Amino acid sequence: MTSGEPLLQVRDLVQEFTVRDRGGVKGGTVHAVSGVCFDVWPGETLGIVGETGSGKSTLARSIVQAPRPKSGAVLFRGADLVALRGSALLRARRHVQMVFQDPFGSLDPKWRVRDIVAEPLIAYRAGDRAARRRRVDQVLDLVGLDPSSHGGRHPRELSGGQAQRVAIARAVALSPALVICDEPVSSLDVLIQAQVLALFERLRAELGLSYLFIAHDLALVKQVSDRVAVMYLGKLCEVGPGEAVYRQPLHPYTRALLDSIPSPDPAAARAATIIGGEPPSPIHPPSGCRFRTRCPRAAERCAAEEPALRELAAGHSVACHFPLGETQR
Amino acid sequence: MSAPLPDLLAPGGQAAPSRARLYQARARGGLARQLRLWLPAGFLLLLLFACFVWPNIYPVPNPVRGSVLQAGLPPLSPGHIFGTDPVGNDVFSRILYGGQISFEVGLGVNAIGLLIGGLLGVAAGYWGGAADTIISRVLDVLIAFPALVLALAIAEGLGPSELHVIMALSVFSIPAFGRIARGATLALREQTFMLAARLSGTRGWRVIVRHVVPNIVPQLMTFSLLGIGVAIILEGALSFLGLGIPLPEASWGSMIAQGQQTLSASPDLVLIPSAFLFATVLSLNLVGDALRERWGVR
Amino acid sequence: MTDSLLEVEDLKVTFPVRGRELRAVGGVSYSVCAGQTLAIVGESGSGKTVSARAVMGLLPASAVVTGSARFQGAQLIGLTDDRLRQYRGADIAMVFQDPTRSLNPTMRIGSQIAEAVRAHRRVTKAQAREQVTELLRLVRMPVPERRYVEYPHQLSGGMRQRVMIAIALACRPKLLIADEATTALDVTTQAQIMELLLELQAELGMALMLISHDLGLAASYADEVIVMYAGRIVEQAPASRLFTRVRMPYTQALFEAIPRLERPAHAPLPVIGGRPPDLAALPAGCSFAPRCRSAADDCLAAEPPLAEHEPGHRWACWHPCGAGDGDAA
Numbered sequence: 001m002t003s004g005e006p007l008l009q010v011r012d013l014v015q016e017f018t019v020r021d022r023g024g025v026k027g028g029t030v031h032a033v034s035g036v037c038f039d040v041w042p043g044e045t046l047g048i049v050g051e052t053g054s055g056k057s058t059l060a061r062s063i064v065q066a067p068r069p070k071s072g073a074v075l076f077r078g079a080d081l082v083a084l085r086g087s088a089l090l091r092a093r094r095h096v097q098m099v100f101q102d103p104f105g106s107l108d109p110k111w112r113v114r115d116i117v118a119e120p121l122i123a124y125r126a127g128d129r130a131a132r133r134r135r136v137d138q139v140l141d142l143v144g145l146d147p148s149s150h151g152g153r154h155p156r157e158l159s160g161g162q163a164q165r166v167a168i169a170r171a172v173a174l175s176p177a178l179v180i181c182d183e184p185v186s187s188l189d190v191l192i193q194a195q196v197l198a199l200f201e202r203l204r205a206e207l208g209l210s211y212l213f214i215a216h217d218l219a220l221v222k223q224v225s226d227r228v229a230v231m232y233l234g235k236l237c238e239v240g241p242g243e244a245v246y247r248q249p250l251h252p253y254t255r256a257l258l259d260s261i262p263s264p265d266p267a268a269a270r271a272a273t274i275i276g277g278e279p280p281s282p283i284h285p286p287s288g289c290r291f292r293t294r295c296p297r298a299a300e301r302c303a304a305e306e307p308a309l310r311e312l313a314a315g316h317s318v319a320c321h322f323p324l325g326e327t328q329r
Numbered sequence: 330m331s332a333p334l335p336d337l338l339a340p341g342g343q344a345a346p347s348r349a350r351l352y353q354a355r356a357r358g359g360l361a362r363q364l365r366l367w368l369p370a371g372f373l374l375l376l377l378f379a380c381f382v383w384p385n386i387y388p389v390p391n392p393v394r395g396s397v398l399q400a401g402l403p404p405l406s407p408g409h410i411f412g413t414d415p416v417g418n419d420v421f422s423r424i425l426y427g428g429q430i431s432f433e434v435g436l437g438v439n440a441i442g443l444l445i446g447g448l449l450g451v452a453a454g455y456w457g458g459a460a461d462t463i464i465s466r467v468l469d470v471l472i473a474f475p476a477l478v479l480a481l482a483i484a485e486g487l488g489p490s491e492l493h494v495i496m497a498l499s500v501f502s503i504p505a506f507g508r509i510a511r512g513a514t515l516a517l518r519e520q521t522f523m524l525a526a527r528l529s530g531t532r533g534w535r536v537i538v539r540h541v542v543p544n545i546v547p548q549l550m551t552f553s554l555l556g557i558g559v560a561i562i563l564e565g566a567l568s569f570l571g572l573g574i575p576l577p578e579a580s581w582g583s584m585i586a587q588g589q590q591t592l593s594a595s596p597d598l599v600l601i602p603s604a605f606l607f608a609t610v611l612s613l614n615l616v617g618d619a620l621r622e623r624w625g626v627r
Numbered sequence: 628m629t630d631s632l633l634e635v636e637d638l639k640v641t642f643p644v645r646g647r648e649l650r651a652v653g654g655v656s657y658s659v660c661a662g663q664t665l666a667i668v669g670e671s672g673s674g675k676t677v678s679a680r681a682v683m684g685l686l687p688a689s690a691v692v693t694g695s696a697r698f699q700g701a702q703l704i705g706l707t708d709d710r711l712r713q714y715r716g717a718d719i720a721m722v723f724q725d726p727t728r729s730l731n732p733t734m735r736i737g738s739q740i741a742e743a744v745r746a747h748r749r750v751t752k753a754q755a756r757e758q759v760t761e762l763l764r765l766v767r768m769p770v771p772e773r774r775y776v777e778y779p780h781q782l783s784g785g786m787r788q789r790v791m792i793a794i795a796l797a798c799r800p801k802l803l804i805a806d807e808a809t810t811a812l813d814v815t816t817q818a819q820i821m822e823l824l825l826e827l828q829a830e831l832g833m834a835l836m837l838i839s840h841d842l843g844l845a846a847s848y849a850d851e852v853i854v855m856y857a858g859r860i861v862e863q864a865p866a867s868r869l870f871t872r873v874r875m876p877y878t879q880a881l882f883e884a885i886p887r888l889e890r891p892a893h894a895p896l897p898v899i900g901g902r903p904p905d906l907a908a909l910p911a912g913c914s915f916a917p918r919c920r921s922a923a924d925d926c927l928a929a930e931p932p933l934a935e936h937e938p939g940h941r942w943a944c945w946h947p948c949g950a951g952d953g954d955a956a
Contacts, residue, residue: 025781045892051813052784066524090530098528105521110543123530159902170529189670190840191899194884198898216813219886226892242892260818262847264870264882274818278783 005078006039007178007210008063008096013037013072015055015062019283028283032058033069034234037309040178045204045211047225047242049218049257053279055234056214060182063212064096065089076178094124097171101183103163107155113140114151117169124174135173142206143169143199161192165199172203180212185220197224218257222246227315230254233282233290236309240316250318252295289321297322366619369612376609380428390419392426393577404597411601414584415591416577420598423579424605430491430580431609434564435557437495442502443553449503450510451545455518455537465511468504476501477566484572494573498560509552513545547624554617558610565606581606631658632802632834633682633719638694638704640674640681640858647907651677653858654694656933659802659834664825666837666845666866668881669855672903675838678855679804683721684711698802717747720795724807726787730779736790737775743797762793765830767823785816789823796827803828804836809844821848842881846870854878857904857914860933864940872940874947877915913945921946 015033032055040046050056062069065081074081079092097120100106107116114136121132137147143165155163164184171179181200185193201224203209215221222228222242229239230253238251249255256275277294280286288306292298301321309319383389390409395417404412404420411420446468453464480497487493517523517540526536567573568582576583581602588598640652652674659665669675680686682696682703696703698714715721723729731739740762741755750758756775763771766789779787788808795803805824809817825848828835839845845852846866854862854875862875873879880899901918904910910917916926925945933943 022780051815061524064528066527093528094530098525100521100525102521106525108522108526108540108544110540119526119531120529123532123535161902167525170525189903190842190881190884191670192902194896194898195900198896201893201895217886218814219888222888223886223890223892223894246888256815258888260814261888262818262821262841262843263888264843264846264885274822275815276819278785278816279813 004042007042007077008040008212009073009075010036010038010063011073011075013059013062013069013074015058015069026283030282031234031285032282033062034285035072036231036234036236038229038236038239040210040212042177042210043208044226045213045224047221047228048212048214048231049216049221049228050214050231051216051257051279053233053282054231055282056216056231057182059231060098060180060212060214063180064093064098094174095177096180097174097176097178098180098182099164099167099171099184101186103160103167103187104155106167107163109155111154112151113145113153113155113158113166114147116155116166117173120170120174126174139169139173140166142172142203144195145169159192160188161196164188164196168196168199168203172207172209175207176209178210178212180214182214183216184213186215186217200224217261219261230257233279233285235290236319237291238316238318238320239309240313240318244313244316248313248316248324250312250316250323251291251320252297252324253291255324256294289319362619362622366616366623369615369619372608372612373616376428376605376612377432380425380432384422384425389422389425392418392422392579395419401595403595404601412595412597414587414598418577418579420584420601423584424581424602427579427581427584427602428605428609430574430578431561431564431606432557434491434495434498435560438498438502438560439553439556441495441499442506442556443549445499446503446506447510447549450507450512451514451537451541453507454511454514455533455541461511464507468507471500472504472508474500476563480563480567481570481572484567489567489572489575491574494564494567497567498563502556502560505556506549506552509549510545513548514541517541517544547620551617551621551624554613554620558613561606561610561613631660632699633659633836634695634697635678635682636695636697638678638681638696639692640677640686641691643689643691644907649906650858650909651690651906652681653909655855655858655860657853657860657863659836661801661834662828662832663851664828664835664837664849665851665853666839666849667853667855668839668842668845670840670903672857672906673855674858675855676806677858679721679806679836679838683715683719683804684708685721716743716795716800717798718800719802719804720798720800721804721806722788722791722795722808724810726784726791726811727779729791730787732779734778735775736777736779736782740790740793740797743794747798758797759793762796763789765796765827766790766793768793784812785819788812788816788820792820792823792827796831799831800833802834802836804838806838807840808837810839810841817844824848842878843885854881857909858906859914859943860941861915861944862940862942863933864942868940872937874936874940874942875944876919876921876946876948879948913943921948 013033013036016029016031018029019027021027036059038046048056048059063074068082072082076092076096081089081092084092117136117139118132121127121135126132127135140147140151145162145165150162158166185196188196200211204211213221213224225242227240228242228245230237230245230251232253238245238249238254245254246258249258260274275294280293286293288304289302292302295302299322307319307321309317311317312323395413397417399413400415400417402409402413404410406412409419409421411424413419414423449464449468453461479500480494483493483497523536523540526540564573564580565582565585568580569586571586573582574580584602585599588602592599635658636656638652638655642649642651655674655678667675677686681692684703684706686692692704694704698718703711703714737756737759740759744750744755744758759775760771763774768774768786768789782790809820812820824835827833837845837849846869849866852864852866852869853860854877856877862869862878869878873882883897899918904914904917910927912927912929913931916922919926923946931943931945933941935941
């Protein structure tokens, strides 16, 4: 699975933006992403799971420099995207593409499918018109759409699943190395969701893609990922192989997430305690460990000192002063 | 984390109505809708034809060189459907030539506003920052001028003529379009497909031309239709005040002003140009509304 | 099990759209008893929301509704809006998906709940305020007195949904319909809200109708589950039974498509191709036949009737799945 250098190295990524006072809600600086570090290796799928306010979507956009993060480094094949500008950034970014949550929102309603998929080819001047047309047909076929009947349509003439396929086709048109998927199936019905996930897996195998797969559903993320990272209020809580995170969660928040997922198996009892409270505002994150306000294991140290991400088992790291012991599910 | 989107495409490929349209289902057929657009649009086309094409293919009496011997004829007199004015000019042909002026001013003012104002607005909305601040302030200054007063000043200073009227009215059609374009561009900038276009590698100016412009055109088009009506009325007002198209040239506004003097004796001299003015502006508004309905512009 | 509160019989809803007729609901019958939790599960276009709104009289005027929906014997279909208002809020209440759009952004929370209270009861302002505080306490809202004067945008999504529930409970309804009430919430918040709903149900002796696209949620929290597809009920069974003895291939496909924590990463999923049918041009036989793995000729010829083939378990299928485990984990 992995060899040599990581494909993507994110180091101490920080993204903040200011919101103004509005109504009775005070404004301030939103600490959306506060010092996130992780790697994505060639050929692997790293899943990032987080709820509202975790900063996962902001993280995705910061990686592609839209907008540029406040500080930190994003090394793609060794080149720091944060430091690049203009055409250098454009060239480096060619191999990192993105698929968004709202399939219709990410497609220009006035454009036809064929033109949408061809846009990256035109921007990067990949081949002449005939070559581009061939590539568009090839890629539409790859995602399960018929170039002759779907190519001339507008997004409003497509279903949700089809629109998302067009977005995926556009993303893989230039044969990128890394595709960042920001909640790509959350807007789709369950059966269509399964179709699109199967497409992701197939493309991964056929094109040798690496994915950064972001979603709020831990079960979904675990199903498609090799490694899973759990995010809370701008920080990573736990990173590790999917099975390890599921069977031996080290962070109390991961445990809470696992307990909250309703299982269709009636034999699986619902967890006795579910986590209470609400996520704090990212404008005023709690001092020290950000999860301490809802954590059943919080102690004085948690308020005073912010836990760093440390490796407790093979490839399995956690940022907690009092991680969970060996817990069998 | 929104509810799943409907996946209602039939295997045959015909798009089924989306969930949103399901809840706005309309029972009535297309006839009323079609009439709402084509009735006023047809009238406008007819009027345009009458004003611009008709006089070139069928001789109409000269609008400015009428004979005094024919003065003051009532409507439906032989040879003069709408009668003649106190100087002897045929009212019908003055209506036609006056209509030419009205449409030229209306279209001219809005074309200038659309091109210049639209361009400035898009630039301000897309690039933001310093460009936005400068352009917005300039537009604010322009829009702060009381329109009619400015037009009066220009007319006084440069002398009344059709060109000067267009110049004067453009001073506030430019910022009007500028604001609309800027607002539309700002709203568009937040859309995900704009980010997707940039990530696809498309460069700034190309994003504007290929993505921003096609999406704001419906809004600008419907706005300009209303704007034509406004410009026509303002031209009428200026001419009425004697600061627009100078006599003896025909203009609906100056015809109304002239007709004032003989209001009790021949009210038709005021009523006829007023009716045309009213009908034209009403039709423009109706067409604007119908297009807005069709294109889903808010 | 006491007498049924709500009895729906052969409910049909059609919409005329651009000259075609859309069959949103095609003859649906079910009943809800006091204290029972019934879940109606289906994807978009299944008719689950339309049928609930038909019962409440919340469909646009162009909708054609036939059939019967009796609430404690009284027929609801065909009533004027005035008469229905006597039931709405008082006996039957509904909580919707997006609390942001259901709450008036310019009114304080307390006023909105008080409005609901005063809609059905004659109380003084002071009494209303008391009842509002009591309701906020009932929905476990932290610091209810402070919430009274706050505006919706000052609250988080979970808290707004609690306010919606408080409004719905203002007059102690006998039946609460939750239409995708937790779909827009984080999974941890969803778990809290679901627990709250079950607690309230026990406290107030309410019947609860859950409408959702999430089969896992339904199986986890409901007593009885109804599965709808293309406007018809295709399977109905107690939750525990549905999982272990699923019969209808569509339900089985739903179970298989739900992401499961137990599945290993990249496990190949059985995927159902195609899309839900066009509701204005439904096929002659079973609506699911074009996509069904077990479809045979008779499936395309005639629509299978919904019948109670086993005690307590209804399904509509000519070739149901075999006995035994319906779960493909």
